[in-house]
Amino acid sequence: MFKATFLFQDGGEVAVDVAPDQTVLEAAIAVDAPVRHDCCSGSCGTCIAERLDGDATLEAGDMALPLTPSELAGGLMPTCLTRLAGDTRFRLPYPLHPAAPEPARHAAHLLSVTAASPTVHRLLLEVETPEDFDFRPGQYLRIRPPGLRAVRAYSIASRPADLPLVELLVRHVPGGQMSEWLREKAQPGDRVALHGPLGSFAYDDRAAAHLFIAGGTGLAPVLSMIRSRSDDSPALLCFGCSKPEDLFYLAELRELAATHPNLSVRVALFDTGGGAVPEGVAQGTALSVLTDADLVPGTTAYLCGPPGMINAASQFLAGNGLPLSAIRAERFLPS
Numbered sequence: 001m002f003k004a005t006f007l008f009q010d011g012g013e014v015a016v017d018v019a020p021d022q023t024v025l026e027a028a029i030a031v032d033a034p035v036r037h038d039c040c041s042g043s044c045g046t047c048i049a050e051r052l053d054g055d056a057t058l059e060a061g062d063m064a065l066p067l068t069p070s071e072l073a074g075g076l077m078p079t080c081l082t083r084l085a086g087d088t089r090f091r092l093p094y095p096l097h098p099a100a101p102e103p104a105r106h107a108a109h110l111l112s113v114t115a116a117s118p119t120v121h122r123l124l125l126e127v128e129t130p131e132d133f134d135f136r137p138g139q140y141l142r143i144r145p146p147g148l149r150a151v152r153a154y155s156i157a158s159r160p161a162d163l164p165l166v167e168l169l170v171r172h173v174p175g176g177q178m179s180e181w182l183r184e185k186a187q188p189g190d191r192v193a194l195h196g197p198l199g200s201f202a203y204d205d206r207a208a209a210h211l212f213i214a215g216g217t218g219l220a221p222v223l224s225m226i227r228s229r230s231d232d233s234p235a236l237l238c239f240g241c242s243k244p245e246d247l248f249y250l251a252e253l254r255e256l257a258a259t260h261p262n263l264s265v266r267v268a269l270f271d272t273g274g275g276a277v278p279e280g281v282a283q284g285t286a287l288s289v290l291t292d293a294d295l296v297p298g299t300t301a302y303l304c305g306p307p308g309m310i311n312a313a314s315q316f317l318a319g320n321g322l323p324l325s326a327i328r329a330e331r332f333l334p335s
């Protein structure tokens with residue numbers, strides 16, 4: 001265990017203990033230290049602090065960071081990707097008082113964890129105080145399960161009208177803290193801490209048409225938007241999965257298309273593993289089932305899934321004349 005000491009602009013100082021399996025931000029969140037944050041995954045830049053001394057390492061792999069190389073060289077670090085190898089002091093560019101408003105905190109009970117596919121967990125939670133809890137379709141929650149130090153972001157797949165029930169879809173990442181907790185330990189009745197709802201990924205009710213492009217569990221926020229739709233504008237969902245074991249919710253999507261006359265659904269499987277492609281599923285990606293003719297004027301596009309898919313889809317849509325202002329995206333960045 002090492003100590004992270006935060007020095008605030010007004011001279012305030014807060015020290016937190018950081019365990020080896022925690023990032024500096026996770027340790028700060030665990031004790032309610034007022035370190036500002038949002039995505040918890042190295043994309044927004046909100047949690048950046050300046051390392052003054054000590055031994056801290058950035059675990060960013062080859063991901064693009066919200067920092068220039070000179071800022072990195074100058075000691076700026078996203079604390080959500082920073083681990084300690086010794087006591088370290090960080091300077092924060094805002095005062096300790098007054099503290100910035102925190103995202104709302106809630107608690108929920110786990111009702112069930114089932115397998116939507118061999119690699120996708122479906123969680124059903126019951127929020128304890130639904131009268132204080134509201135969200136817009138497309139938003140996400142940060143979740144901390146009991147006994148786990150990690151906090152992870154998950155998009156809500158259900159509708160606000162389903163509250164107090166909240167449905168989440170979680171892809172299994174082998175060795176991942178949340179993934180292994182879900183597979184090995186989670187039990188009905190477990191109490192989980194929730195922060196949020198968060199995020200600005202939202203349905204555009206002024207659009208003439210809607211194009212949803214989802215990869216894997218990127219289906220979750222899109223599903224919440226589609227299930228909540230009350231207007232009759234045309235909508236097309238292109239949903240892609242990598243392998244047969246990743247494919248989930250085929251029956252639910254067929255049912256949605258059958259009961260929503262203005263909704264078309266196309267599903268694609270990238271790698272069939274040598275087997276036959278399931279009926280009604282194309283071989284390819286969420287993007288390859290899309291044609292130029294689908295991009296009618298006034299379309300708003302909603303992209304959700306891994307960053308690679310989102311970048312490819314944004315380029316395709318912008319290259320085919322969709323204004324950038326009509327492209328909305330949620331990236332499922334690894335925590």
Ligand SMILES: Cc1cc2nc3c(=O)[nH]c(=O)nc-3n(C[C@H](O)[C@H](O)[C@H](O)COP(=O)(O)OP(=O)(O)OC[C@H]3O[C@@H](n4cnc5c(N)ncnc54)[C@H](O)[C@@H]3O)c2cc1C
Nearest residue numbers: 153154155169170171176177178179217220332333334335
């Ligand atoms: C705004 C937002 C919303 C999100 N919503 C969802 C959602 O609805 N459903 C969902 O399944 N996920 C979602 N995610 C991703 C999610 O927050 C976690 O990152 C993911 O579930 C992995 O958590 P873990 O604890 O199981 O693995 P970790 O303990 O975080 O990771 C273990 C190892 O796997 C690597 N890793 C983690 N994720 C990936 C990945 N996707 N691909 C490759 N390597 C990875 C890590 O770098 C690490 O080395 C969202 C992320 C964000 C930022």
Ligand code: FES
Nearest residue numbers: 040042045047080
């Ligand atoms: S909280 Fe967004 S970069 Fe760390």
